[in-house]
């Protein structure tokens with residue numbers, strides 16, 4: 001099996017195929033004689049959230065139902081039966097939240113647009129009030145000197161589309177493109193960076209494969225492979241629709257959580273093996289999006305259950321991008337060279353005692369933030385990479401003095417950013433970093449128990465309190481360096 005996740009678990013095995021190469025990256029990426037002390041000039045520092053996780057206001061201004069409303073209201077699906085009905089009330093408190101961002105000094109805010117606010121039925125008539133909230137948010141950000149970066153699909157599919165098959169239906173890919181074009185035409189005057197999907201691999205594997213996220217399905221392989229194909233097709237059609245509808249200065253790319261492969265030891269042979277593994281373990285996602293073909297190993301793995309697709313689909317899926325966003329939390333695999341295996345690589349086990357943050361899936365592997373973008377640059381010669389999510393959860397309880405001493409997150413951010421800086425110093429073209437998340441929020445099936453925010457939220461009062469890590473992040477941003 002090529003990829004298998006438990007909530008961000010680890011892939012189990014690998015296929016076989018030749019490596020695509022982009023020698024030009026290595027030629028460019030010669031380490032500087034002495035490592036510069038900080039991040040490159042103009043490096044973009046940001047923070048991120050997503051609509052269903054923060055907005056609340058699920059019944060306001062004509063919003064339709066999403067699959068996450070349905071799922072979270074189904075008893076037993078979310079820890080403590082929590083829902084996003086109120087979340088952190090960002091819909092009403094966005095002005096205060098923009099001030100929190102301003103205090104951090106971020107240059108950009110990555111938020112997502114709720115499709116069911118814009119098209120309550122997924123297609124058909126647009127809701128006249130559907131984009132008003134985002135207009136207000138965008139204007140408030142710009143007034144504070146913060147660039148709005150908007151994600152079009154962060155998992156809140158209109159329920160009406162799920163009722164017609166969701167991502168199992170090819171029509172959903174077309175509907176997504178129509179929605180993307182509509183939004184781009186309306187906000188492209190002020191929003192210059194759009195993301196198509198957030199983490200296709202997560203919403204397909206967890207939502208349609210394992211059933212632990214909305215819509216809670218456990219599809220057999222053939223149907224799962226087809227849903228995955230429709231999701232990447234939706235990405236490609238949306239890129240085309242945005243190009244057709246928006247001004248030419250609007251840039252577009254995905255925000256994908258690649259399966260990060262770390263070489264077991266940093267020798268040439270293990271590094272090459274980790275590159276091969278990266279290409280194969282992301283074959284249904286970033287690889288097809290950047291190469292316009294499914295690898296031989298992927299097709300061999302899917303076999304008789306391979307998705308149905310056409311050459312036109314592949315061309316659309318590989319529509320040229322302006323940048324690649326990658327969400328990185330943890331290393332997924334440690335990879336070693338296996339000269340006798342057809343693939344040339346093998347996966348070393350993630351040991352039982354491997355350290356993790358509060359959420360067990362979030363293994364502590366700061367080097368993922370070095371190898372993830374490095375492999376993307378090397379394999380596909382990507383010139384502009386953004387880390388569109390990185391962060392960790394904690395329990396984060398205010399101490400008696402009212403301060404939230406999230407020393408675990410401080411440790412995490414320092415160590416991960418040290419590795420990111422190692423990458424930028426070596427010439428890997430990472431242009432920016434978005435810390436997940438601005439605020440504690442609704443963490444999908446974990447409900448409100450896992451807190452990912454730089455700001456603590458008291459869910460009873462909605463009071464926001466900066467954590468210690470917010471102070472750390474403010475310092476890093478101000479210096480454009482770790483120290």
Ligand code: FCB
Pocket residue numbers: 050053198199202257327389436443444452
């Ligand atoms: C990512 C999701 C984001 C959040 C973080 C912790 O996979 O994109 O919404 O849940 O994990």
